[in-house]
Amino acid sequence: MTTRAAIYLRISEDKTGEEKGVDRQLQDALAVIRERGWVQAGDPYQDNSISASKRNVRRPAYDRMVADYQARHFDAIVCYDLDRLTRQPRQLEDWIDAAQETGLAIVTTNGEADLTTDGGRMFARVKAAVARSEIERKGARHRRANAQRAEEGVPHGGRRRYGYEPGGLVPRPDEAATVRRCFEAVASGASIRSIVADLQREKVPGGTGAGWGNSRLRYMLLNPSYAGYVHVGEEALPSDKVTPIVSRELYDEVRAILMDEKRRTSPGPGRKHLASGFVACGVEDCPNTLRNHAGYFTCQVKTLNNHSRFIDTSGTPHASIKASILNDRLRKEMALALLTTTPAALRGDDAPSVAPLIAQLDKLETAVAATMADRDDGLVSPQAARARLLTLRDERMEVEAALDAARAARTSSVALAEMARELILSSGVPMGPKHVIHEVLPRVVEAIEAMDIDRQRDALQQLLAVQVQPGRGADRIKVWHLVATHLNPDLIPDAEEAAA
Numbered sequence: 001m002t003t004r005a006a007i008y009l010r011i012s013e014d015k016t017g018e019e020k021g022v023d024r025q026l027q028d029a030l031a032v033i034r035e036r037g038w039v040q041a042g043d044p045y046q047d048n049s050i051s052a053s054k055r056n057v058r059r060p061a062y063d064r065m066v067a068d069y070q071a072r073h074f075d076a077i078v079c080y081d082l083d084r085l086t087r088q089p090r091q092l093e094d095w096i097d098a099a100q101e102t103g104l105a106i107v108t109t110n111g112e113a114d115l116t117t118d119g120g121r122m123f124a125r126v127k128a129a130v131a132r133s134e135i136e137r138k139g140a141r142h143r144r145a146n147a148q149r150a151e152e153g154v155p156h157g158g159r160r161r162y163g164y165e166p167g168g169l170v171p172r173p174d175e176a177a178t179v180r181r182c183f184e185a186v187a188s189g190a191s192i193r194s195i196v197a198d199l200q201r202e203k204v205p206g207g208t209g210a211g212w213g214n215s216r217l218r219y220m221l222l223n224p225s226y227a228g229y230v231h232v233g234e235e236a237l238p239s240d241k242v243t244p245i246v247s248r249e250l251y252d253e254v255r256a257i258l259m260d261e262k263r264r265t266s267p268g269p270g271r272k273h274l275a276s277g278f279v280a281c282g283v284e285d286c287p288n289t290l291r292n293h294a295g296y297f298t299c300q301v302k303t304l305n306n307h308s309r310f311i312d313t314s315g316t317p318h319a320s321i322k323a324s325i326l327n328d329r330l331r332k333e334m335a336l337a338l339l340t341t342t343p344a345a346l347r348g349d350d351a352p353s354v355a356p357l358i359a360q361l362d363k364l365e366t367a368v369a370a371t372m373a374d375r376d377d378g379l380v381s382p383q384a385a386r387a388r389l390l391t392l393r394d395e396r397m398e399v400e401a402a403l404d405a406a407r408a409a410r411t412s413s414v415a416l417a418e419m420a421r422e423l424i425l426s427s428g429v430p431m432g433p434k435h436v437i438h439e440v441l442p443r444v445v446e447a448i449e450a451m452d453i454d455r456q457r458d459a460l461q462q463l464l465a466v467q468v469q470p471g472r473g474a475d476r477i478k479v480w481h482l483v484a485t486h487l488n489p490d491l492i493p494d495a496e497e498a499a500a
Contacts, residue, residue, distance in 0.1 A: 041074035227251035282469030337484035
């Protein structure tokens with residue numbers, strides 16, 4: 001019976017990605033099979049640039065070969081050396097058991113390892129033990145070298161960090177400017193998605209990485225190295241050797257924003273109509289908002305049967321208006337606001353910082369835990385502890401309210417700034433010059449209408465307060481600008497008056 005030989009190929013590190021190392025191993029393995037008169041069993045099992053020394057590293061081709069051997073798809077294994085097959089004594093013992101139980105032959109291209117004999121098994125075990133010892137000594141040297149670098153305030157080695165020259169001590173000017181830009185953008189409220197989109201659109205080089213993506217940018221923004229820290233185990237300690245690209249205050253602010261559990265990362269549920277729930281009925285004392293029904297936005301006062309809502313029994317007519325008329329008017333007002341408001345006002349440059357508030361919450365939680373521990377240990381009376389906990393609860397509620405307000409301000413201002421930037425870029429005209437508003441306004445209105453309805457509703461809620469009065473005519477639509485207050489009072493009826 002002809003022996004069926006499987007070929008296993010592996011190289012620990014392929015820096016070029018050209019797989020020349022495994023190609024050389026393949027040619028030597030094919031030569032051994034020809035010399036012995038064996039036949040090759042299927043395609044070679046190949047793990048390129050994968051280590052065999054770490055137990056937690058999966059080798060897909062190796063695992064597939066083990067499964068095929070258990071299914072008796074081959075009778076021999078040909079590899080370059082035993083340490084190509086495995087560097088783990090436990091795995092070697094599995095192959096030794098296989099050789100003893102089934103007569104599996106394992107042949108290396110630089111000599112034969114006969115695991116069916118006690119001498120061959122001793123040789124294989126000694127070789128595996130030596131290889132394991134070399135790995136452990138190498139790991140110890142690396143750990144000691146990293147510890148020494150950390151003690152000296154020097155970053156650990158490896159691939160060059162984006163923003164720094166090799167060695168990680170001195171910033172590379174052009175990349176450092178990009179790093180600062182990204183940190184400042186997040187601190188100003190920009191989303192990671194929008195920053196990545198800008199970097200990609202501007203074709204900013206990604207340095208040693210594969211390009212800009214959300215995960216890569218987030219990893220960079222959470223890396224304390226850019227604030228002059230070095231990693232020591234699980235900690236990040238300040239270093240006087242590393243020139244920081246951003247201040248530690250800016251890094252702390254950005255980290256607090258990105259780690260905030262309530263940070264908005266996805267839009268809410270879908271909507272069908274722009275103005276539903278946002279536009280108030282203009283009848284005195286009517287608290288209802290208009291809802292879309294059969295192409296009209298209408299106050300639902302006549303159909304309400306919920307006693308928790310306002311029901312008018314006087315017979316007074318309430319607001320109703322054709323949906324297309326109201327939508328056109330609202331999009332026009334939104335376009336005017338975005339075109340005539342400064343970027344700083346839209347971006348919310350005065351938006352409060354969330355980092356100090358989050359830090360304050362952490363301190364309050366620590367104080368609560370300490371108070372409870374003192375009470376349990378008998379250091380303070382239960383009455384004193386209760387009084388202290390009530391005070392801390394009130395302080396926490398105040399901080400949480402301020403934090404919610406800061407989050408809302410940041411989210412709304414960022415949404416407006418991003419929308420304005422997209423609209424202005426799509427129109428091809430800079431924001432602000434009054435003499436171009438008449439020309440640009442229709443295009444911006446069209447661009448707003450083309451946007452996702454959730455984004456339109458978000459912008460409407462942040463930009464405008466709207467009321468529709470009963471009657472006929474467009475003048476019964478009353479608009480108050482919440483951000484572009486220079487457009488108040490009332491409404492600018494057309495673009496020419498906005499430019500005047």
